[in-house]
Amino acid sequence: xxxxxxLAVVLLGTIGWTPSTAAxxxxxxIVLIYxxxxxxxxxxxxxxxxxxxxxxxxxxxxxLRFTDAHAxxxxxxxxxxxxxxxxxxxxKKGTGVLPGNAAxxxxxxxxxxxxxxxxxxxxxxxxxxxHLGLGPQGGPNWNGDIKPGPLELGFHSCFLLPxxxxxxxxxxxxxxxxxxxxxSDPIEVSYGKPFTNEPTGKANPELLxxxxxxxxxQTIVAGISRIGYMRGGKAALWKDEDVxxxxxxxAVAFIEQNxxxxxxxxFATHDIHVPRVPHPRFAGKTGMGPRGxxxxxxxxxxxxxxxxxxxxxxxxxxxxxxxxxxxxxxxDGYKDQAKEKLGDHxxxxxxxxxxxxxxxxxxxxxxMVRWPARVKPGVSDALLCQVDxxxxxxxxxxxxxxxxxxxxxxxxxxxxxxxxxTGRDHLVEQAGAxxxxxxxxxxxxxxxxxxxxxxxxxxxxxxxxxxxxxLGASLAETNNVSAENVDRAQAMAARLKELRANPKSR
Ligand code: NG6
Ligand code: CA
Numbered sequence: 425x426x427x428x429x430x431l432a433v434v435l436l437g438t439i440g441w442t443p444s445t446a447a448x449x450x451x452x453x454i455v456l457i458y459x460x461x462x463x464x465x466x467x468x469x470x471x472x473x474x475x476x477x478x479x480x481x482x483x484x485x486x487x488l489r490f491t492d493a494h495a496x497x498x499x500x501x502x503x504x505x506x507x508x509x510x511x512x513x514x515x516k517k518g519t520g521v522l523p524g525n526a527a528x529x530x531x532x533x534x535x536x537x538x539x540x541x542x543x544x545x546x547x548x549x550x551x552x553x554x555h556l557g558l559g560p561q562g563g564p565n566w567n568g569d570i571k572p573g574p575l576e577l578g579f580h581s582c583f584l585l586p587x588x589x590x591x592x593x594x595x596x597x598x599x600x601x602x603x604x605x606x607x608s609d610p611i612e613v614s615y616g617k618p619f620t621n622e623p624t625g626k627a628n629p630e631l632l633x634x635x636x637x638x639x640x641x642q643t644i645v646a647g648i649s650r651i652g653y654m655r656g657g658k659a660a661l662w663k664d665e666d667v668x669x670x671x672x673x674x675a676v677a678f679i680e681q682n683x684x685x686x687x688x689x690x691f692a693t694h695d696i697h698v699p700r701v702p703h704p705r706f707a708g709k710t711g712m713g714p715r716g717x718x719x720x721x722x723x724x725x726x727x728x729x730x731x732x733x734x735x736x737x738x739x740x741x742x743x744x745x746x747x748x749x750x751x752x753x754x755x756d757g758y759k760d761q762a763k764e765k766l767g768d769h770x771x772x773x774x775x776x777x778x779x780x781x782x783x784x785x786x787x788x789x790x791x792m793v794r795w796p797a798r799v800k801p802g803v804s805d806a807l808l809c810q811v812d813x814x815x816x817x818x819x820x821x822x823x824x825x826x827x828x829x830x831x832x833x834x835x836x837x838x839x840x841x842x843x844x845x846t847g848r849d850h851l852v853e854q855a856g857a858x859x860x861x862x863x864x865x866x867x868x869x870x871x872x873x874x875x876x877x878x879x880x881x882x883x884x885x886x887x888x889x890x891x892x893x894x895l896g897a898s899l900a901e902t903n904n905v906s907a908e909n910v911d912r913a914q915a916m917a918a919r920l921k922e923l924r925a926n927p928k929s930r
Pocket of ligand 2: 499749
C-alpha cells in the first residue's frame with residue numbers, strides 16, 4: 425500500500441469511510457491486457473472446454489465479466505485506433521489494416537488514452553503489438569530515430585512489435601529505436617518491390633518450416649514467409665517462439681519499476697495472431713495445434729501480470745481490463761492445422777461470424793474488469809465498447825475532456841465498475857459494412873463485398889440488402905427480420921446515416 429493510501433485509510437477510518445462511488449476521482453493503476461484475434465468462445469470462462477485458461481478465468485472470477493462488450497472493429501488497426509483516440513476509425517481514411525512500413529496514423533498532439541492518463545499523473549507504457557504506423561508521412565527511418573510514435577502520443581515508454589507478427593520488419597522497437605540493430609547491417613523494408621537475391625516464400629518454399637495457405641509468401645524470416653519484404657538487420661530479428669516471453673518480461677518490469685506510483689500499462693500481446701508459434705513449453709498442450717497452444721500461452725502471459733501485481737501487493741488497487749482487438753479466425757493465412765484440429769471448439773462461441781465479419785463474432789469479444797477495491801465480482805450484460813475507455817477512464821481519474829476529444833467515446837464508467845447494468849444505448853460496429861446496435865436490435869447496412877470469404881472460411885456478414893436481427897433470444901443472427909420490421913430497419917438505417925454525417929456521437 426502506498427503511504428498516501430495508508431494515511432487515507434487511517435483518516436477515513438476515523439470519519440466512517442464508505443466505499444466511494446464512480447463520481448469521485450480515483451487513481452488506481454490501470455493494466456490493459458489486450459489479446460489479438462482472441463474470440464468470444466476461446467477462453468474457458470466464456471465456455472471453451474478443450475482449452476483451459478485458468479488465469480483469465482481467475483480474472484473473471486475475481487472481477488466483472490461482460491457478455492456484450494465490443495472491440496470497435498473486426499480488425500486490428502481500426503480497433504486500436506478507436507481505443508486510443510476515442511474516435512470510430514471509420515470516420516478517418518487510412519485506418520484499415522496497415523502495412524508494416526506505414527506512417528503513424530494518430531496525429532501527435534491529439535488527446536489519447538495515454539496522454540489523458542499521463543495528464544492525470546500516470547506513468548504510461550505500451551508493450552507489444554502496435555500496428556498504428558510509425559514515423560512521418562512516407563514511413564519511418566528504421567535505421568535512425570523512429571518517430572513520431574507512441575512517445576509522441578502520451579506514452580512515456582514503448583516496446584513494440586511495429587505491426588503484426590506476419591508483417592515485416594520482424595524486429596522490436598524500443599522508444600525510438602530498433603532493439604539490437606547492428607549499424608553495419610542496416611535494415612531495409614519494402615512493401616513494393618522485393619529485394620533481389622533475398623529468398624521469398626513464393627520462390628523458395630523449400631526453405632519454409634511453416635507454409636502460407638494464402639498470402640504471406642514474401643520475405644522469409646526464421647523459416648516463415650511474411651507479408652512485406654525486408655533485408656539486413658539480422659542481429660535484431662525477433663524469434664517467434666520467444667515473443668510472448670520477451671514482451672511479458674518487459675511488461676512485468678514496467679510494473680515493478682513503477683510500483684510506487686500510478687501507472688498505465690497497455691500490454692498488447694502478439695498471441696493469438698498468426699503466425700502461431702508457441703514457445704516449446706506450450707507446444708502440444710491443447711491437442712488443438714498451434715492455435716490452441718497460443719491461447720494457453722496468452723493465458724500464461726496474463727497470469728504473469730497478475731502474479732506481478734500480487735507479488736508487489738498492487739492487485740487490490742489495480743484496475744485490470746482484459747480483452748481482444750477483434751473476433752477469432754481459424755485459417756488466417758498459414759497452414760498451421762488450426763482448421764484440422766479445431767474439433768468441436770467454437771472460437772466465437774454462440775456468435776455468428778468472426779474476425780472481418782459484421783456479425784457479432786467480429787467485434788463482440790471476451791472482456792473483463794477486475795479491481796478488488798471497487799468492483800464487485802459478477803457478470804454484466806451492459807453494452808459497451810473499447811472506444812469508451814477514453815471518456816470512462818477520464819471520468820474515473822477526474823480528467824475533463826475537451827469538446828473535440830474522443831468524439832465517440834461515451835462515459836460508461838458506472839457499467840464498467842458494475843454500478844449500473846446498462847452501458848451504451850447504441851453502438852456502431854465496424855467491419856466491411858457498418859452495423860448499428862440499439863439494445864438487442866442489430867441492423868447491418870447493405871454491403872458491397874462478398875458474403876463469404878473462401879480463403880479465411882469466414883462469413884463477412886455482408887448482404888446486398890440491409891439485415892435486421894433481434895439478439896435477445898438467439899445470438900446467432902440467423903433470422904433476418906427486416907421484412908417484418910420495415911419501419912425499424914429504416915429508422916436504424918437513417919440513424920446510421922446520421923451518425924456518419926455527424927463528426928461526433930457522444
Ligand atoms: C490480412 C492478413 C492476415 C492478417 C490480417 C490483419 C493476408 C492474406 N491476410 O490481410 O493474415 O495479418 O491482415 O490482422 O495477408 S489484424 O488482426 O492485424 O487485423
Ligand atoms: Ca487482430
